[in-house]
Amino acid sequence: MRHASPLWELISDTFQEARARWLFWGLFALSSLLIAIFLFVLKIDLVQGAVTLMGAQSTSKPIGDIREFVNHSYSWVSIALYIWGTFLAIFASAGLTPSVLESGRIGLLLSKPLTRTRLLLGRYLGNVCVVALNHIYLISSVWLILGIKTHIWEPRFLLAIPISIFIFAVLLCVVVLIGVLSESAALSVMVAVALMLVSTILAQRQVVVRLLSSQWSRDLWLAFYWIVPKVFDLGAAMKQIILYDRQAAWLTPIWTSAAFGIGVLFTAVYAFQRRDF
Amino acid sequence: MTAEYAIETSGLEKVYRSRFRGREIRAVSNLTLRVPVGTKYGLLGPNGAGKTTFVKMLLSAVNPTLGHAALFGRDARDPEARRPVGYLPENHRFPTYLTGRGMLDFYGGLSGMESSERTKRISELLDLVGLANWADVRLKKFSKGMLQRLGLAQALMHRPRLLVLDEPTDGVDPVGRREIRDILNTLTGSGVTVFINSHLLSEVEAFCEYVAILRKGELALEGKVSSLVAGRGFRVCASNVPEQALLEIRAIGASILPSAEGLEIHTATREQANMAIDTIRSVGGLIDAVAASSTSLEDVFIRTLQNGKAA
Numbered sequence: 204m205r206h207a208s209p210l211w212e213l214i215s216d217t218f219q220e221a222r223a224r225w226l227f228w229g230l231f232a233l234s235s236l237l238i239a240i241f242l243f244v245l246k247i248d249l250v251q252g253a254v255t256l257m258g259a260q261s262t263s264k265p266i267g268d269i270r271e272f273v274n275h276s277y278s279w280v281s282i283a284l285y286i287w288g289t290f291l292a293i294f295a296s297a298g299l300t301p302s303v304l305e306s307g308r309i310g311l312l313l314s315k316p317l318t319r320t321r322l323l324l325g326r327y328l329g330n331v332c333v334v335a336l337n338h339i340y341l342i343s344s345v346w347l348i349l350g351i352k353t354h355i356w357e358p359r360f361l362l363a364i365p366i367s368i369f370i371f372a373v374l375l376c377v378v379v380l381i382g383v384l385s386e387s388a389a390l391s392v393m394v395a396v397a398l399m400l401v402s403t404i405l406a407q408r409q410v411v412v413r414l415l416s417s418q419w420s421r422d423l424w425l426a427f428y429w430i431v432p433k434v435f436d437l438g439a440a441m442k443q444i445i446l447y448d449r450q451a452a453w454l455t456p457i458w459t460s461a462a463f464g465i466g467v468l469f470t471a472v473y474a475f476q477r478r479d480f
Numbered sequence: 481m482t483a484e485y486a487i488e489t490s491g492l493e494k495v496y497r498s499r500f501r502g503r504e505i506r507a508v509s510n511l512t513l514r515v516p517v518g519t520k521y522g523l524l525g526p527n528g529a530g531k532t533t534f535v536k537m538l539l540s541a542v543n544p545t546l547g548h549a550a551l552f553g554r555d556a557r558d559p560e561a562r563r564p565v566g567y568l569p570e571n572h573r574f575p576t577y578l579t580g581r582g583m584l585d586f587y588g589g590l591s592g593m594e595s596s597e598r599t600k601r602i603s604e605l606l607d608l609v610g611l612a613n614w615a616d617v618r619l620k621k622f623s624k625g626m627l628q629r630l631g632l633a634q635a636l637m638h639r640p641r642l643l644v645l646d647e648p649t650d651g652v653d654p655v656g657r658r659e660i661r662d663i664l665n666t667l668t669g670s671g672v673t674v675f676i677n678s679h680l681l682s683e684v685e686a687f688c689e690y691v692a693i694l695r696k697g698e699l700a701l702e703g704k705v706s707s708l709v710a711g712r713g714f715r716v717c718a719s720n721v722p723e724q725a726l727l728e729i730r731a732i733g734a735s736i737l738p739s740a741e742g743l744e745i746h747t748a749t750r751e752q753a754n755m756a757i758d759t760i761r762s763v764g765g766l767i768d769a770v771a772a773s774s775t776s777l778e779d780v781f782i783r784t785l786q787n788g789k790a791a
Contacts, residue, residue: 212589216575223577307573311634314539314567314644315590316559479496479542 209317210325217299217329226295227333233291234341237284241345245352273355278445280349281363284342285370285438289399292334292371293378297392299330300382309480323475327379327468334375335368342367359445366441369457373432373464374398380471383478399434401427406435432460483553486642486673487515487538492547494533494697507533509697511547515675515690517641520664522684522705523677524781525694531677532570534694535646539567551642563592566640568631570647570677576620580611580630583619584637591638598637605633608663624651632660642673649683661687685709685777693784701784708780714753715773716745721765729756735783741768746779 221227303309303326312322342364350356374395381391405428415421433456443451492511495504508530515521525531536542538549538556554561574583581602588598606612609629619627628651635643643664649657664674664687678684684691685705693701701708719742721729726736726743732755734747747753757767 209590209592212586216586219582220575220577223575305573307569307571308575310536310539310541310569311567311572311574311587312590313541314562314565314569315587316561316563316592317590318559477543480536 209315210321210328213322213325214329214332217326218333220299220302221295221330221333224298226299227337230291230295230334230337231340234288234337234344237287237341238344238348241348245348270355273349273353274357274446277349277357277360278442280345281342281360281445282438282442284345284363285367285441288334288338288341288367289371289374289434290396292337293374293395294392296330296334296375297378297382297388297395300326300379300391301386301388304383304386304480306480313480319476320472323379323383323472327375330375331368331372334371338364338367338371357445359447362441362444366437370432370434370437370460373460374434376464376467376471380467380474383471383475398431402431402434402436405431406433406439429459430463432463434460482517483550484517485514485550486517486519486552487513487521487549487675488553489513489534489538489549490547492534492537492549493545494530494537494542495545507697508537508544508694511694511697511699513692513699513702515673517552517673518671519690520674520688521676522688522691523675523694524679524681524684524691524777525700526785528696529694530697531694532646533697535644535675535677539565539644563638564641565644566635566638566642567644568628568635568646568648570650572627572631574619574627574631574634576618579616579618580606580622581615583630584634587634588637593638601637601639605636608636609633610659625653625656628652629656629660632663636663636667640672642675643667644675644677646677647679648676649678649680657683681776681778681781691777693781695785701780705777709775709777713773713775713779714747714750715769715771716747716753716756716760716767717741717769718743718745718760719766719768721760722763725759725763725765728759730786732756735779735786737782742766746773746783748775 218227303312303322313319342361346357346360349360377395377398378391381387381394385391405424408424408428411424412421415424436456437453437460440451440453440456444453490512492508492513493506494508495506497504511530511534523531523534533542537544538551539562540557540559549556551561551565556562575586578586584602584605585598588601589595593601602615603612606615609632611626611630611633614622614626619630622630628648632645632648635645645664648664649660652660661683667674674687676684676688688705691701691703691705691708692699717739721743729745730736732747732752734745734752734756737744737746745753745756747756753770757770760767
């Protein structure tokens with residue numbers, strides 16, 4: 204006999220909980236606020252003024268310079284959305300893992316014919332889907348607004364969607380692990396945000412390594428750099444890609460961050476398997 | 481192959497260890513239990529006896545330290561072993577953002593039911609537990625008793641062959657209790673095994689065919705309810721009995737309960753009753769009344785626990 208997919212039920216339940224707890228609508232409202240700010244900025248012709256200024260100053264190659272200016276704008280906007288979206292998503296998601304582990308709720312879920320791995324993954328994927336929808340809404344809306352206003356449609360700007368979702372998915376692994384170990388939403392947020400900041404500091408390795416006096420401290424810095432997800436590097440790579448920089452180093456931040464996320468999620472599943480509820 | 485037992489455990493043990501101090505708490509110890517298919521089985525014990533830990537080990541919410549548990553002959557750790565099981569936990573916390581219908585649909589889906597099957601079954605069950613008018617109301621508006629009835633519907637959703645109910649009538653008014661018992665009685669006629677963990681001895685006595693009593697994580701007594709409560713005994717009411725005499729009375733196998741006027745001494749045989757009376761009179765105690773009595777499950781329960789204390 205074919206059975207219904209419990210994974211889908213778990214994803215759908217996470218959606219329902221995010222909606223009921225106003226997390227989904229909160230994200231949507233804050234994204235809409237950001238979109239409204241964009242509309243306001245464009246309404247006062249800040250961009251048009253800058254475009255005009257660029258055209259007037261560079262009469263020899265005005266079109267190329269305007270395009271470059273718009274691409275620069277796109278790249279900075281993508282970075283802003285990347286940081287804004289990731290921060291908001293982490294805050295919104297922190298409570299979704301501990302809530303399912305509450306006594307009286309988890310016992311019933313575990314009595315169903317599904318593995319603990321599937322239960323945790325269902326919650327994780329549901330959480331990713333909630334945030335992915337918001338990122339798609341936010342970034343594509345800003346892309347549409349910029350395109351309509353400047354008549355320059357830069358499809359590479361949309362790369363911010365998968366990259367933002369990817370880095371959120373990696374950080375969510377940390378949120379899930381801390382949630383499983385401590386059942387504390389606040390601690391999950393603290394660790395994930397700290398990881399983002401640490402990633403930014405560690406990414407300055409080329410400068411720092413030159414300043415460090417001993418070899419072991421340089422090695423330690425680099426070891427941490429390779430272990431921690433590359434939130435900063437991925438943002439920088441995304442910016443370069445939007446600027447058509449063929450030298451953009453995106454592959455290494457992707458696979459090292461993915462390896463970190465998989466490792467952490469695996470640990471979370473292992474800890475979840477061993478726990479008594 | 482059809483399994484003979486719905487639940488079968490051998491040497492099941494759970495030891496909780498504190499992470500830093502290394503202290504051990506033995507919640508369940510060497511528990512071997514067999515629940516025949518199609519029976520109504522009650523699990524009793526005082527608070528902290530290990531009843532809930534035992535149930536949680538059966539359903540894989542708690543990992544056993546030692547021993548083995550099987551559901552219908554299948555290792556309880558295998559998720560498929562839980563497919564024929566319906567469970568109503570104690571102190572449940574159903575997602576309050578769901579409606580009654582949504583909650584049954586969600587848990588039915590997790591149990592592997594197809595959508596069309598669920599839709600049909602939800603209507604049947606909401607009628608059965610008297611919540612048809614509340615189908616589309618969010619659970620946060622439900623009373624404790626209504627949540628309990630909905631929880632029972634949830635446990636019945638996928639037509640389980642084994643129902644595990646942890647305090648099923650908790651928070652339910654007397655009429656509701658009677659209704660729940662009637663629903664459960666109709667199920668047992670259809671071959672469903674019902675395993676109840678309850679504090680309400682009178683309910684277990686009225687409903688269950690078999691009973692097990694846990695004491696400090698160990699199986700203290702197991703048997704058919706009809707056999708356990710069949711024996712007639714004697715009740716001696718007394719007062720002014722010194723502590724030393726009580727110890728002697730306990731030593732002959734009698735159980736002693738405090739009463740409004742003094743003490744109630746329960747014995748299984750006439751000889752024990754006479755020995756207890758002789759002991760009381762020899763130390764200047766007063767006999768207030770002597771009467772023959774039948775044994776209730778409560779008497780059996782208390783005697784079992786007191787024997788354990790004496791031991």
